[in-house]
Amino acid sequence: KNEVEQSPQNLTAQEGEFITINCSYSVGISALHWLQQHPGGGIVSLFMLSSGKKKHGRLIATINIQEKHSSLHITASHPRDSAVYICALLSGSARQLTFGSGTQLTVLP
């Protein structure tokens, strides 16, 4: 069974700060999702990556397959970035996701 650990559990930042959320896992994977869960509960997929780095706007995701570690970075954070960020691993023959516990991010104006 693949264990997924995220850190920190909770993060409070001031608007404009650079934010990093980390994800570690125990068993080799083929790919990993970073997801954003809004206060209302809806889930949005931010990135799916299996190697290297991806960038979308102010969001950057990196993964190191050998070290079994991924990070999500947010540059120039904004209060609208406040949400729960979840790391989820692709596994199984049906490619279902195994979810981390999430990081609650609050960005203060």
Place this chain on the structure above:
Amino acid sequence: EPEVTQTPSHQVTQMGQEVILRCVPISNHLYFYWYRQILGQKVEFLVSFYNNEISEKSEIFDDQFSVERPDGSNFTLKIRSTKLEDSAMYFCASRSSYNSPLHFGNGTRLTVT
């Protein structure tokens, strides 16, 4: 951009009743999933569906649960004889191919009283 649509957004039911949660995946998607999130807990995998049959299911997905794709567009999760502990947010998700990203619906919040 195409979306995964779930209805209803909130369902309240009495213990012992049957509920059907509905999902309309993105039209050209081939792989379908149900997940649930009990309040304050992680999202958990329930079941995956491909080529009109279940491809994988978790230990949560017991005989109380069933899935169906009754026509070309809907994907449903039926929960028979609901229990208090079935109260959760249920998410439908779909993907177009084996290696493409998952797209999630906004969820159905099920409350069993």
